[in-house]
Structure formats: structure tokens, C-alpha cells
Amino acid sequence: MKHLYSLLFLLSLLLLIGPRGYGQQLAPPAKTVTGDFTRVPFGQFVRELETQTDYRFYYDATAPPDSFRVSLAARALPLATVLQRVFEGTPYRFALTADGRAFITSGVSIEAELPGLFFRPTGTLAEGPVVAAPADELAPTATPGRSRYVTVAEYKVYEIGMGGGNGPATLAGHIRDVKTGEPVIGATIFSESPSVGTSTDQFGFYSLTLPAGRYTLQVRSVGSKNTRRQVILRGSGRLEIEVEEDITTLKEVVIEGEKDKNVSSTQMGLEKLDIKTIKQVPTAFGEADILRVVLTLPGVKSVGEGSTGLNVRGGATDQNLILFNDMTVYNPSHLFGFFSAFNPDMLQGVELYKSAMPAKYGGRLSSVLDITTREGNKKKFSGAGGIGPLTSRLTLEGPIIKEKSSFLIGARTSYSDWILRRLSDKKFRQSSAAFSDLSAHLTHQFSDRDAVYATGYYSSDRFRLASDTTYRYANKSASLKWRHNFSNQLYGVLTGAFSHYDYDITSEGNEVNSSRLKYSINQTSVRADFNYYPNPKHSIDFGVSSLLYNVSPGGLTPLSAGSLVVPNILDREQALESAVYVSDKMDVNQRLSVSVGLRYSLYNALGARTVYEYAPGESRSENTIIDTVSYGAGKVLATYHGPEYRVSARYSLSDNSSVKLSYNRTRQYITQLTNTASVSPADTWKLADNNIRPQVGDQVSVGYYRNFKSNTIETSVETYYKSLRDFVDYKGGAVLLLNRQIETDIINAEGKAYGVEVLVRKLTGKVNGWISYTYSRSLVRANAGTPADQINNGRYYASNFDKPHDVTLVGNYRFSRRFSTSLNFNYSTGRPITLPIAKYYAGNSLRVFYSDRNAYRVPDYLRADLALNIEGNHKVKKLAHSSWTVGVYNLTGRQNPYSIYFKSENGQIKGYKLSIFGRPIPTVTYNFKF
């Protein structure tokens, strides 16, 4: 091992000088020294030598240390002689090169001029999977702002593999952060000629197949400094790459790593945001909010200001698969949607698939929102946190076994309870509102081939707002992932995950009515996913998954002995959803690449349960039940299955423009029951059964992408058309909770959505950000069955979240490295509303006449926010990096409607508009990182 170490050490030294030092004859640099030195610190001595000679010195600052002092008198002595004298009797050795470099080492002497056959392949190198040089190594001192390690690595030539054939070889490995050891996700690694590249997956893993030969591989990634590696590829092998975080761009929109991804990737309808982008967007409460930033992306909308329910391309809020490290999150928000339930310091970033959903994902119609946490610092203990007006958060991370395993744990809590109790209004003092979330992530790297990841997540909310009713809801999830590399070309991930969501609503106002309503859903899943890179033209994904749902659809129980509430507990529901998938991404030629995937999903609704059968041809109601069937435990009561096609293609028109096309079908077997416009904590999830069919969606999407100014300005136009079958809508006056015959209030409607999304994004420079315009429609039609099951006489009507026009601007201006401002502007058409338009007297009572469903709209939405980010200084080595964010939310103070409601006052029915953030809201947040 010692031998290997020195060899590597030598090799790296060699490579430092490699490009110029080898094979070139340079005029020998001036190298005589004159001067009297008496106990001069070594550093000063070296500077003197550097001024007198043309040599540059490279040595570890600690060896020799400054305590090493030089006493010497020299008159035009050659440098070699001077150094010989200085180092006589010390462990230090030196070496001089022909191109003017001087290396000083401790203990080991090196040969600066190398034997010509040095590059002959050696067994040690070819077999050794890792070529990464030790970080605390001799290095140039002169490159400012770069760590010595990275600079060394960039100059070094890595020799990979054995043999000298010309056949293709696969290079694989990980890209990690040099400081924390965390994988860098979505980093691209590519060779410029020939033009072959790939990007790292969620584990930071890449696999690149190239013909044998010498390459310069460029490495780019979001938030990291660009770097490169020089390799001589003789056969398949591994190369671990470490990159440096770009601290100075902490508050910049950095998409630099994937500069031309917009144009060159096959993937369309994908939006990626890293946490740095997310952190700079101003929010109402000063805390970075992942869902709120997702809402600024084209094609993503929500019905109300406080709502984090996402409507992606005209889809309902339940049609998004929200994954947090592969765990499904059923309620991603805190405090009725004012906060998202993810601690920003834990996060790596988020990916939103709006179309061309990878075959790996399924189970939801509209989108996949994949939220990933970081891995935790594998090298040293560190932390981060923030203090805001309503919440505080703290994240700690560090190695458990250095370089092998790490932990990352984050907690966040509100102190709104404390504020409420200090208010004079009695109503508010009786209120309470508290939420918290906790997430933990452990990583252990057993070997290069095996790694295990464990994540736990808990979020909880509790409110009682000036009433006797307490709401509580919680998410609890855990996942365990084992990743195994079978070879450079094949790896697999086995994931087991468990998600739990429950809520209860407790009413304890008077003894007689005191009761508790409970709902819960459990989801247990196992999946195996494989990635196979047979050759540079193909990238194949395949896998299987199985998911067991267990829902307790609701139970109302009395809370005390004196309560007269009759217990009413609905039967549990169970179902198994399984799927297999395979997809192949292939590069047909330089211009055309195609991705073809097929997912086949199978769904079984399982007993024990009692289900109802209804008279055919009649509107379903309690009165048209013709049979009641009981199924035993585990018995299949309904089966649905079908293929889900995932196809996409890219055709490059030129180096900086391309056209992409995609078609995908998705199937969804679970539906959120909410007949209110926004997401409420009393919404439930309902499994498909023999009366409620799964929803099926098809989407076709076409886009044109073009980059300008050497990929610094991205533009894209995407259009889509979507059709949805068995979309769930509700009859007038539907009762969704504790309803044993829920199907009697549900209509299987059909939906269609279409739109155009135009995006211009500037990635770098002092001014950066994006501006998008979206025109989109989302329409529903319920015209099947009896007139009772029809809405608006069976015509198409606007869905609850149909907001045709939307303009969003997220802009950033950097005054200096420490000061930047962010501006966020959003305009959208108001959401549709069904208005009461007249009142009348009939059937012995006053009645209200409503417009057609969703025939009118609430006033348009307009908001601008401004934030100023102030960074501490950028010294790399300091105790803690801190920053302040000062912001104003809703700068113009426009009273955007949150809710429109009507109430009866002395026989008159009056309408009111409630706006929550109806005036500018200033916030200050302090963030720190150590």
C-alpha cells in the first residue's frame, strides 16, 4: 500500500508538469541566487527565491513550517546548490523541473525529470479501481480561490483500465463534493471531442462509454466550480471525481452545469431547481419554501394564495406524485398550506416532471415532484440554520465513519403558539397553531459497489383557532435503499418505503357533541430499479414495484362518556398496486435521440370490505342500491390494469436549437376527495374500487428549444394537450366525509387541458432569472349517465383551477458578491367560481339561484415581492457563514382574493372577499451555516 501511495504521489506530480514538462525542450530558467539570510522564515525565503529566479515553488505550507528558518549567505549560487544546503540534515527534499517549477517534499525525494517509458501501463494502476489522489498532497500554492486538491486533479492524467485495444471502454464513478463528500446530482460529464456526455443520477453516479484513447472530460454542475479531468482510457475502469462548491455564488441562479441541457436533453417538461435557487425567491414568511418556488414555474398553478396544492398543466392537486427521498408525501404543507413541510436546509433540490414522465414513476396523472435531501457531510461535522419571524430551523450533519458514512438531521418548529398567547384578544389567546417537522438521513458506503441510504421523515400540525375544534395532522415516513453496482454498466437499487398520513379533528365544545373524526392512510412499498448502460447509445432502465395501500377512510367516535355522538367507523380499504417497467434512451444519431418506455400497472382492490351494487341506468344513490356484497380479507373485489406508454424524442436542428416531442399515458388508482376549491386538512384519499374507476390520462407535448449567447440564455416554447378519463368531480352538495356510499356523490367526468408555456431564462451574469408566460385551459365535462350526473347540461366547463393567463418573473440582480436583490412578480387570471346570482322563494323557503358551475372568475391575481440578500464575507475558512434576508412580500399591497364567500345578513345575502396578505409584509430572516 505504501508503495502504491508513493507511486500515485509520483504520478500526480508528474502530471502536474505533464502537459508542458514532458516532451518539450525549454530554455533553462534563470537560477542563481544571491543574498544573506539570517533566520528568515521559510515562506519569506521562498518568496525571495521566486523573485530572484524564474522558478515557482510548490510545497505544502505546513512542511516545511514557518518555524523552519533559513540562515545562508549566497553569491550567485545555483538554486540547486542553495536548496541542497538549506535542506541538509532535514527531512525535506526538493526537485526542479526544466520548465521552472520547484517542488519541496518531506521525506520522499522525487525525480522531476521522468523516464520516457513512464506511461507504460502498470498492473497496479489498471486493477486499482480508484485513482483519486489523496487530498492533502503537495500542490501549487499559486491558484487563488481553488483548493490545492482540485487543481492537482485537473492537471493530473488518470490512466484507466488495462490493455491497449481500441474497443469501447466504460468509465464510471461518482462525482462528489470535495468538502462534504456528498454526491453531486445532475452534474454533467462530457468529452468535447468526440462529443459524448452523460449526467450523474441521484447517487452522483455516472457511466460513460468511450472508445479507448485520451480525453479531457469536462465536469459541470449546479453550484460547483467547473472542473475537468484528463484520462487515458485503456479499458473499463472507475474514476471518482470531487468538485468544489462555489461559495461565492451562493445566491445566484446557477444552472451553469447544464448549460445546454435545455436543448440537448431528450427530457422535456422537466423543471429542476436546486436549493440555492429556491432560497433566493422571496416568500411571505422569509423562509425558503420549495413548493412556493415550484409554483413560479410555467405550467404550475395553485388556486389560492395560501395554498400549496399544485395544479400542474391543468391537473388536480391530487395528481402529483410528491416524493421525498422516494417516500410518498400525502400532505406536503404546514398551516393550511402557508408553509411547505420540508426543511430547506436538508434539501438537495427538486425535480418536477410535467410531461415525458420517466417509466420508473407512476401512480399519478399530472406530474412527479421528486424532492431529494442532501447526503450529509462525510468529512466533517457541520450545520446550518435559520431564524425567521415564525419558525426556526437547525440542521446538523457530519461523518459517522469518515468518508464512509454520514448523517444529516434537520428539525424545524414554529413558535406561533407563543405569539398567540401574548395577544390581548381573548379569541386569539384561546387559539393555538403549532407545527414542526423532523427529517433524518443516513448514508453508509460499504464499498464502491454497495451503499445503503436510510431516511426518516415526520411532520405534524396542530391548530385550534378561536374555536373548540382542534385539527391535527401528521406525515410519518421512512425509506431504506440499498444500491449495488453489478458492474460499471449495471447497477440496481432496492428500495423499501413506508408512508403514513393521518389527521383527526377533535370537537370538544360541549359534552353532548364532543367527538373525534379520524382518517389515516398507510402505504408500504418495495421496488427494485436497475440502470443498464450497454453502450454509449443506449441507457436502459427497468424495474418492478409493488405498493400496498391501507386506508382507514374515517371514523367518528364520541370523546367522553356524556357525548351523544353515535360511533360511526367506516370499513378499512386495502389495495395492491404493482408495476413493471422498462425504458430505453437511445441516441439514433448525433441529431436524433429517442426514449421509449413502457410501464404496465396492475391494481387490485382487496377486502375485507362491504361494497354496494347499484341499479344500472339509475343515478347512484342510497335508494338505488340493489345489492350489498361482503368480501373476505384479502379477496380481490376489483381489478384494473393497463399499459402506460412513455415516449419522447429530441431532434437537434442546430447546436443550439432542438425540437422535442413526447407522449405519455398515466394511470392513477387513488383519488383525493375534495370538493372544495382548495386543499383542506379534512380531505381524504380514496382508493379505486368496483364503483370508482381509476383515472387515466394521456398527454402529447411538443416543444421548441433554443439557446442564445453561448447557452447563457435559454428559451423554450412547449405546448401540450392532455385528456383525462374518469376524472373525479362531484355532484352538487356532495358529502365526502363519513359517507359509506361515497360513489353516490362522485361523477366520473372527463377532462381536457391544453396550453402553451413560453420560458426565457438567463442563467448567468449580474442579472439572471426567468420570465415565463403560460396560456392554459383546463376543462371538465360530465355528460354521461342520468341528468343528475351531468353538470352544466353536459357541456365542458372550466375546472376549479383553470387560470388561462399567467406571467411570472423571477429576477435577480447581484450588486456585488455580498449583496443581491431578488424580485418576484406574478400575474394570473382569477380562478373560476360558481356565483349565487339571485334569490327567490319556492317550495316554502328562500332559495338561491346559482350560475352555471364555474361560470365566473374571482378578480385577477397580481403580486410582486422583493428581497435583499446580504451575505457575510466569503472567507472560505471561518466559523460560520451567515446571511440575512430582508424582504417585502406583496410589495404593491394588492388585495388578492384568498376566499370569496357569501353570508345571509338580515335577509340579505352579501358577498365578501377575504385577502390574507392584503398589504406589504416585511420579513427578516437570519441564516447561518457552519
Add this chain to the structure above:
Amino acid sequence: MPFRPGTFLRSRKLWSGAWLLAGLAGCVEPYAPDVINDPTTSYLVVDGFLNARGRTRIRLSRTTVLAADKATPLETGASLTIEGQQDGARYLLREIASGTYVSDSLRLDETQQYRLQISTQRNTAYASAFVPVLLTPPIDSVRWRSENDQAINISLDAHDETGQARYFRWQGTETWEIVPTHVPIIEYVNDTIRPIRVRYPRVCWTGQQVSSIRLADLTALSSSVVRDQLFHSLPILSKPLFSRYSLLVQQYAISKEEHQYWTTLKKNTESLGTLFDPQPVQLTGNVQSLTDPTEPVLGYVGAHSQTEKRIFISRSELRNSLRIASEYDGRCARLDTLSVYEAYLFKSPGIVPVGIIVGPFGISGYTWSIPTCIDCRRRGTDVRPSYWPKESF
């Protein structure tokens, strides 16, 4: 019991709590888009049915804007006709009161279909769809039962031997006695107190329509039987049960379409459109404008007969120990007094002398109350309904 999240979430307090958390007060502003207060929005409302066995009574009115604080305007001066589809028979209705139109007692032929034609003063013509005639079977019985001394539940039984009637609707009218607590024995006439000559009524009657919509759908049953159908429920301590209460239940056999109309209307009127309320439905009915087919017309005109049954509940039938509220609880329960020297105050019409206070030296004063506590005609009518049992007062 269906659980409605709306009842919790509709609470404005909840949202005020949310503003508070934002560290500021949210703002509530009146919201009145033009469309909801457009005075030209005034649709015709047709309320009633074609009576297959008797007088048809139709009430015509118009919708008003939501903010209106007056009663809905009536549609007067219209001409209404019942028209038979096959024989073309036409029966005219007469306006007996503003907006109320009544036919002669008719016997509609159940083998053909009928419709209602309306022509308003503004010369707009409307017609309901032709509907078949359904004959309503009689109500077998109407019963009441005390539910744990908490409430009185009134339920009914009915059946149709022919099996024709599959959908039912019921309507009801409540009537009850009002008995003043105090009955004056004196009056103040010509500046003197004297024994009363024209007595105040001892009892009056008032009532109201049962506003809830009661429906039944028997399609899932093998025969047309309504058993123990809850019609109405009232708290046992409520005022109508103070002395004697009566409920008239009217039964209608209706068509599937009409049943659907009422089902939707029932759901629709329970709540108003807040963010957390269920989606309401636009509901019109089966009447159309012949002049402008896009004009909404509200109401469903069915053709069927009506059967009815009345029950009485007397205070004596309820448990004696129950403290049932009276109309005259509270302020009216006790009397005020005036001394003999203050008798001139009885000149005021707002003060009604009730009785005399006798002291050791004769009459020392008078008891008195206000007219609304004494005169039950302020709360009802003293005309005894024809169906009211004689033995009570």
C-alpha cells in the same frame, strides 16, 4: 350522520387566525361583482303543481338580487292555462291574490300529459314540459313519538297498491295555539279603570310551512311502501308544543325527473359558495321561455294529485314535568305595577292594564303589561281554524 368539514372551515375565525399568524390583519371587503347585483337579473319563478284532483294553485314571482332586503316581487297580471296534450283541453287559472293563480277544481286524465302555459303582462310566453299525471295514494297514518324527551319526531306511513308511485315528496303546514300568560280583567276608558267589556282573545293561532324538503325514492324496494318515514322533528321544549300543535302533511307522488329536481334543490340551498363549501349546482326545472329559450326559468311543474293527513299534539299528551317554552316567556312573564295615582299613564296605548292590586285600604294599584304580551293577535290570528277541535278553548 354526514360530517361536513365546511361547518368547521367556514368559520371566519379560522381565517382570522391565519391572518394573525402573518403578523397582520387580513382584509375583508364587500364583494359584489356586477353580475350578482344586476337589477336586470330577474327570472320568473313558478311554484306549484297541476292538481290532478282539485284546484291547481300556482304562485308566480321573480328572483331578486342577493342584496335585496324586500320580499321577492310577485308576478301579477299573467294569464295561465293548463293544457292537455292529446285532447288539447285548456283550463284557465284566475289570479285570486297578487301572483297567486287558481284553477277550478279539475280532474285531469291520467292517460295523457299536461303542461302549464304562462303569458306574462310583458307578453313573454312560457311553458312547462308536458308531464304525465300521477295519482297520489292516501297517507296511511301520521304518528308522533317523543325521542328521549328531547324531540318530537313525526313520521308517516303510506303505500300504493298499484305500485305506480315510486317517488314521493311531502310538504307540511304547522299550526299551533298561542295562549297569553295574562288576561286583562280591567280596561282604561274615559280616564277611568273599569271591568273589561271587550275581552282580549284567550287564544290565537299561528303557523308556518315546513321548509325542509322531504323526499323518498322507492325504486330499490319491491313494492311501493313508505314505512315510518320521518317527516318533521321539533325540539320538545319549543313554543309550538306549549298548548296544542297540529301538523298537516301533504303527500305527492312525483316523477323521477321531479324527484331529481327536488333532490338537487335540497342540496343546493344548504350552503353558500365559500372556498370550503361543496360545489352548488345551477338548477332551473322544466319550465322554458318560448320567447327566449336561453332565459332561465325556475321551478318544476309536475302533474299529480295531493293527499293529506293532519295530526294534533296536545300539551297533555306530553310529560307533565317538561318545561315547555311559551311565546310569553321572558319580558312577558311578569307584570309591572302602577299606583292608583299613576293611572293616567294608561292613556298611553303602549300600556295595557291587566289587574288590580288590593291593599289593606282598598285598591292600591294596577298591574300592567305591554300590548305584545297581552294581545295574541300581535302574533297570530284569533280566527279559529275550521279544523281546530272545539273542546280546547
